[in-house]
Amino acid sequence: MVSPEPAATTGTVTRVTLADVAALAGVSASTASLAFSGSGPVSDATRERVLAAASELGYAGPDPRARSLRRGRSGIVGVVLEERVRAAFLDPVKIQTLDGLTEGIAPLGAGLLLFTDSGDPDAPVSLDTAPVDAVVLIGCSPKFFRQVEALQRRGIPLVAIEGAPGGDIPEITIDNREATRLGAEHVRSLGHTDVATVTLPFEPTRTRGELTPEMEAGATVDTAVERLRGARDVFPDIRVGVAGASSIEEGLEAARLLLADAATRPTAIIAQSDLLAAGVIQAAEELGLQVPRDLSVIGFDGIRVDGLQHDLTTLVQPSVAKGRAAGEAIVRMLSGEAASGTDFTSTLHVGDTTAPPRA
Amino acid sequence: MVSPEPAATTGTVTRVTLADVAALAGVSASTASLAFSGSGPVSDATRERVLAAASELGYAGPDPRARSLRRGRSGIVGVVLEERVRAAFLDPVKIQTLDGLTEGIAPLGAGLLLFTDSGDPDAPVSLDTAPVDAVVLIGCSPKFFRQVEALQRRGIPLVAIEGAPGGDIPEITIDNREATRLGAEHVRSLGHTDVATVTLPFEPTRTRGELTPEMEAGATVDTAVERLRGARDVFPDIRVGVAGASSIEEGLEAARLLLADAATRPTAIIAQSDLLAAGVIQAAEELGLQVPRDLSVIGFDGIRVDGLQHDLTTLVQPSVAKGRAAGEAIVRMLSGEAASGTDFTSTLHVGDTTAPPRA
């Protein structure tokens, strides 16, 4: 028997197809397909013949693109992050959320396709032209609403983790306001009355400094707003320093401003993230203040800040569990079940960075 | 005219297809396709008719899976990272590399599909069953060699960024040994003779402590080995502390051991990453040592360590450029051109963490 000529393709590479393998093995293409997928009965002898033919022709298995069309599944879950890669992955909470998501979708054997800002205005993010089975939006604004709707019309399951993307989408949330109120209540119960807060940015343009009414009214970032509300539930006149990002450096700068004048210095600072809290601690120690004796500091997130030599008092949010819950919702939706959102709660972890104010 | 019944699919959702839209608009499917893609001549009137029909039927645009099969392109580039998400993205160099990669592939309008360890041994990474146009391996061992070969047989372009994945693949590298030698030479030229080094882990199991001959012989992580060689080129008897990861915490622990005994304390420490260097600096300051007066510290990477209040002396590697180069190689290969690897060099940045040893 003569080896068949491999089928030609539109690319520059002549591609061996399953049909070529089947012909060489002397079986039908459907039998050859079963030999690779194992989804139907094939005798051992036939399977061996097919695999031998594949090996001889250098066939590397079924083409994933053809398979994804026929099966109606690509094995890919899209993840939307509005920022550039370099900004998104500086947030340990996002990293942990992503990690949980990979666990949640593990039953699917699916990969995560990143949709991030590429920095090129001529290459906008395009959710609805990628062959995905489902999409998870992490901390997204309504910016993608049109594309979200298009995906919904296509029956693509969507889940949002925090953010406010719009559309009737299952959402995974945490109790930003209530948790912050808990933390503020803890600070108050220690006896603090001179309290300040260092917040996350109120909008993506990332400004640092005083909080203005305009800034607050135009806020597009829900997290900062809700956490500030929780702090104000306990300390209505709390002094606010806005950070330009969630980072140690920004916490340091914001705290320097808040602590500069010894006469008006707060005895406690509520930071909206653990990284900001670490910066606050650093600023305090730079001024010769001891934490928590001279200044109590509380964070939010419950990540382990690399290099921080304190057991930070903080609101611990279940980042990994959020991601896992989103992944599990995706799995359910893809199997035809309904999925609703999940509201997670954060817990107060009292470490060594809070104490009663000095008499 | 009566609306046609939408074509039935194998899923639970009845899906509107381009054929339905074409029928309603009273044109052929090929004309309807051109109306969406704009890749051929369609009159304005015909296009409007098609778009109106699509809108009426709730058609969200061509199915990406069908499109990817017919076009032979999915618009997806796979990125292989051997670790779990939670470990991979703690490395700022990897984040910057990824960011550069998104820039490099921007002309393709492609997304990045992550292949990472999911933590589930029953769900192994599967490069060759995903509908990708190309694959980039970042810091990978030969672990995926079989799958790499399969992809090559399929004509899928592959590029490696550092690591040693095997196969005849274009590689993007940096001068780990030579750059470290440069840094060590700088330290020597300042007059230091009592020098130690804090290394990255020698194998993925991440052990911390003394470097044993067994550990060194069995090393699977090229980076640590090459950088140690560069240090030994200048200081053959350099004292070695192995860190369990590239983190501030691990640098701190390793440095504590190296600095514990004042009698044998080195006057300079060469750290294999900037994060490790930050930990070394913290350990020194913890002991009341001043940097660089009492201890000189040099890092590697040239990232800006969040919260570090020093201008670190370091070897600056072009992380973003590495990623961008890999992306550009992918673009070339996908357009039928040959691509070779790129060897990048790192540059010494002298900051305020190195000075001559005290007399």
Place this chain on the structure above:
DNA sequence: TTGTACGGTCGAATCGATTCGAGCAGGCTG
């Protein structure tokens, strides 16, 4: 008036795999 070029539309084939129902052979049971 005739011939050519261009814009627009069409139908058939293609991309490469999977699914599904029909058919056959062999073995077992009543």
Place this chain on the structure above:
DNA sequence: CAGCCTGCTCGAATCGATTCGACCGTACAA
């Protein structure tokens, strides 16, 4: 012995889009 069941294989249809060459009508130039 006949009928039923099971394992295996096959061919046709399908997934839903794109490509390509043929065809038609209109306009313009010689």
